[in-house]
Amino acid sequence: MSQSVLHFALVGNPNCGKTALFNCLTGAKAKVANYAGVTVEKRSGPLAGLSRPAELIDLPGTYSLYVASPDEQVARRVILGEMAGEVRPDVLVAVIDATNIKLGLRLVLELKALGLPMVLVLNLADAARSRGINIRTELLAERLGMPVVETVAVRKNGVGDLQTALRSLAASVQTRTGNLSLPERSEAVESVYARIDALLAECVDAPEFTPRWQDKLDALVMHPVLGVAILAAILLLMFQAVFAWAAPVMDGIETLVGWLGEQVGALLPAGILHDFVVDGLIAGMGSVLVFLPQIIILFAFILALEDSGYLPRAAFLLDRMMRGVGLSGRSFIPLLSSFACAVPGIMSTRSIANPRERLVTIMTAPLMTCSARLPVYALVIGAFIPHRTVWGLFNLQGLTLFCLYIAGIASAALVAWITRQQQGEGNSFPLLLELPNYRWPNLYHFLVGLKERAWIFLSRVGTVILALSIVLWFLATFPHAPEDATLPAIEYSFAGMLGKLIQPLFEPLGFNWQMCIALIPAMAAREVAVSTLATVYAVSGGEDALGSSLAHSWTVPVALAYLAWFVYAPQCLSTIAVVRRETNSVRATLIFTGYLFALAYVAALLVRQLSAIWL
Amino acid sequence: MPSAHTPLHQLPKGAKATIVDIVSHAVFGDMDEQVTLRLKELGFLPGAMLQVIGFGLFGSDPVAVRINGTKFGLRRAEAEKVLATIHPM
Numbered sequence: 001m002s003q004s005v006l007h008f009a010l011v012g013n014p015n016c017g018k019t020a021l022f023n024c025l026t027g028a029k030a031k032v033a034n035y036a037g038v039t040v041e042k043r044s045g046p047l048a049g050l051s052r053p054a055e056l057i058d059l060p061g062t063y064s065l066y067v068a069s070p071d072e073q074v075a076r077r078v079i080l081g082e083m084a085g086e087v088r089p090d091v092l093v094a095v096i097d098a099t100n101i102k103l104g105l106r107l108v109l110e111l112k113a114l115g116l117p118m119v120l121v122l123n124l125a126d127a128a129r130s131r132g133i134n135i136r137t138e139l140l141a142e143r144l145g146m147p148v149v150e151t152v153a154v155r156k157n158g159v160g161d162l163q164t165a166l167r168s169l170a171a172s173v174q175t176r177t178g179n180l181s182l183p184e185r186s187e188a189v190e191s192v193y194a195r196i197d198a199l200l201a202e203c204v205d206a207p208e209f210t211p212r213w214q215d216k217l218d219a220l221v222m223h224p225v226l227g228v229a230i231l232a233a234i235l236l237l238m239f240q241a242v243f244a245w246a247a248p249v250m251d252g253i254e255t256l257v258g259w260l261g262e263q264v265g266a267l268l269p270a271g272i273l274h275d276f277v278v279d280g281l282i283a284g285m286g287s288v289l290v291f292l293p294q295i296i297i298l299f300a301f302i303l304a305l306e307d308s309g310y311l312p313r314a315a316f317l318l319d320r321m322m323r324g325v326g327l328s329g330r331s332f333i334p335l336l337s338s339f340a341c342a343v344p345g346i347m348s349t350r351s352i353a354n355p356r357e358r359l360v361t362i363m364t365a366p367l368m369t370c371s372a373r374l375p376v377y378a379l380v381i382g383a384f385i386p387h388r389t390v391w392g393l394f395n396l397q398g399l400t401l402f403c404l405y406i407a408g409i410a411s412a413a414l415v416a417w418i419t420r421q422q423q424g425e426g427n428s429f430p431l432l433l434e435l436p437n438y439r440w441p442n443l444y445h446f447l448v449g450l451k452e453r454a455w456i457f458l459s460r461v462g463t464v465i466l467a468l469s470i471v472l473w474f475l476a477t478f479p480h481a482p483e484d485a486t487l488p489a490i491e492y493s494f495a496g497m498l499g500k501l502i503q504p505l506f507e508p509l510g511f512n513w514q515m516c517i518a519l520i521p522a523m524a525a526r527e528v529a530v531s532t533l534a535t536v537y538a539v540s541g542g543e544d545a546l547g548s549s550l551a552h553s554w555t556v557p558v559a560l561a562y563l564a565w566f567v568y569a570p571q572c573l574s575t576i577a578v579v580r581r582e583t584n585s586v587r588a589t590l591i592f593t594g595y596l597f598a599l600a601y602v603a604a605l606l607v608r609q610l611s612a613i614w615l
Numbered sequence: 616m617p618s619a620h621t622p623l624h625q626l627p628k629g630a631k632a633t634i635v636d637i638v639s640h641a642v643f644g645d646m647d648e649q650v651t652l653r654l655k656e657l658g659f660l661p662g663a664m665l666q667v668i669g670f671g672l673f674g675s676d677p678v679a680v681r682i683n684g685t686k687f688g689l690r691r692a693e694a695e696k697v698l699a700t701i702h703p704m
């Protein structure tokens with residue numbers, strides 16, 4: 001039985017560096033998945049270098065095994081072996097932020113009472129040392145009866161020590177099955193803390209000290225007025241960057257795709273295969289691939305903000321305001337993640353303990369402009385909004401994009417507010433937000449995260465979008481136009497027929513049938529609307545060329561109405577699927593889909609009519 | 616004037632105080648005991664020292680405090696559960 005897989009689990013308070021440690025230990029070979037039915041992101045990966053096969057699992061951060069919000073319950077249930085489809089861990093790797101030992105030790109004592117083999121990791125040991133915190137690890141290990149290792153998130157020597165500790169544990173531990181049960185809570189919190197204080201007095205010298213720059217930064221960032229100004233500036237910078245900084249790289253990708261099309265095209269004889277490869281495959285995938293730089297920039301901002309410790313401050317600042325519409329500071333992070341993609345955003349609503357608030361956050365998350373909408377926005381804005389500098393600082397296109405983001409946010413606030421009026425204010429699980437120490441984002445961890453996101457996008461280009469490009473090219477090519485055709489060939493194709501079929505529905509919005517065709521595959525992925533438009537307008541040569549042909553065939557009010565449609569419409573099957581899974585309710589999913597489509601329709605109608613009057 | 620037992624949110628910014636008691640609060644209903652426990656688990660125990668470091672956008676809600684070297688944000692309702700005596704500045 002010595003070859004059976006040994007399961008290790010990383011457990012600890014939120015934000016103590018578990019995931020960074022996980023990346024180091026597994027070489028970032030993480031499989032990212034979700035807990036079935038509970039959907040907190042689950043990471044697991046192989047733990048190399050032990051005498052037997054082993055797997056490491058990264059559990060969601062938790063303060064307690066007894067009092068738990070839903071995401072904390074995941075950690076408890078996995079540890080106890082109550083989670084279906086999850087093997088109970090054989091060894092717990094408890095992680096403590098060494099600058100915050102007291103809080104961490106309380107959880108460690110709870111875990112220790114379970115009787116599983118454990119290792120204690122004092123992470124962020126360098127930060128602790130620079131604050132004059134001196135931990136006698138050998139004594140602590142003796143008192144706790146478990147090995148204690150100091151690590152510095154990525155520095156190799158600490159991780160090496162940890163690996164040594166894990167190796168020696170792996171040699172002695174037997175895999176066992178069956179559930180554990182949580183012992184009755186027999187000891188008052190006061191007496192646990194008394195034990196911890198005694199332990200700390202013996203093992204740790206910790207001067208009362210936080211770095212002054214941290215406090216100064218907090219005074220600034222959490223200032224009621226300055227803090228909000230800083231937050232607004234960060235968000236504006238983020239959106240300007242997405243638009244402006246990405247441009248040169250995007251031009252480069254476009255040129256490259258065009259060149260590739262030419263090279264491959266030259267190799268193929270003229271005919272159906274040539275058209276398929278050049279116009280269908282290369283142009284279709286190229287037109288979506290070009291948005292990779294924007295997506296990378298957006299995620300770079302989100303990951304850096306997440307890692308720096310800034311986000312909880314923003315949640316703190318906005319809490320009162322968000323409560324005004326029935327949400328809380330806790331909803332801020334899921335909603336912010338939804339700017340990248342509503343799917344992880346909705347998944348991260350697990351950390352919202354109040355079920356009603358969680359539902360409202362899920363319902364409004366897709367109103368946050370996700371990165372898949374960027375290609376569509378970028379295309380339409382590029383074609384219809386003049387490239388001009390206003391107020392000497394901002395470019396008008398970036399500003400328009402900013403307005404689209406604001407429209408989504410304002411609508412979300414309105415929707416949340418209306419729901420609250422209907423349902424009344426329930427009592428809520430406490431906010432009790434930990435405001436972690438600021439730190440420089442860990443470069444390795446940051447790059448791993450960025451790579452993961454880029455990879456998710458690229459694999460979509462390679463799978464869903466590739467398949468859709470093929471289907472679309474087929475729909476747009478067959479049946480062929482008759483010999484004596486007078487109209488563009490696509491009007492005779494299946495795509496043309498389909499677009500014309502649904503077009504009457506969109507007539508009041510001013511959408512022509514080309515625009516309607518683009519909406520159909522965009523249900524699988526919004527960004528495909530761009531490649532569809534490229535196909536139906538038979539344009540090759542990149543976004544600029546497509547933009548100029550759109551500028552000739554759409555009026556400005558209709559283009560704006562199209563943007564408004566994309567602000568609201570739940571044009572994304574994966575989002576609908578994740579709502580279904582998260583709410584576990586068909587009714588909620590139908591309401592979700594229905595209300596967003598209705599909103600999209602009304603908004604597009606209003607925008608078209610009003611802008612026709614004003615412009 | 617802050618009396619000897621002042622709820623957390625009524626303390627001025629920058630004030631240092633010692634927690635005297637964690638009291639029950641009708642707002643939390645059946646959850647009140649859970650909320651008290653969570654507060655205690657995070658270190659909000661009678662005798663613990665804390666410092667008020669800031670307030671949210673509007674008024675004294677939420678309030679940020681430092682306790683045992685960790686900073687937490689608490690809403691008005693949670694803050695009302697925590698009674699403290701202020702240290703002379």
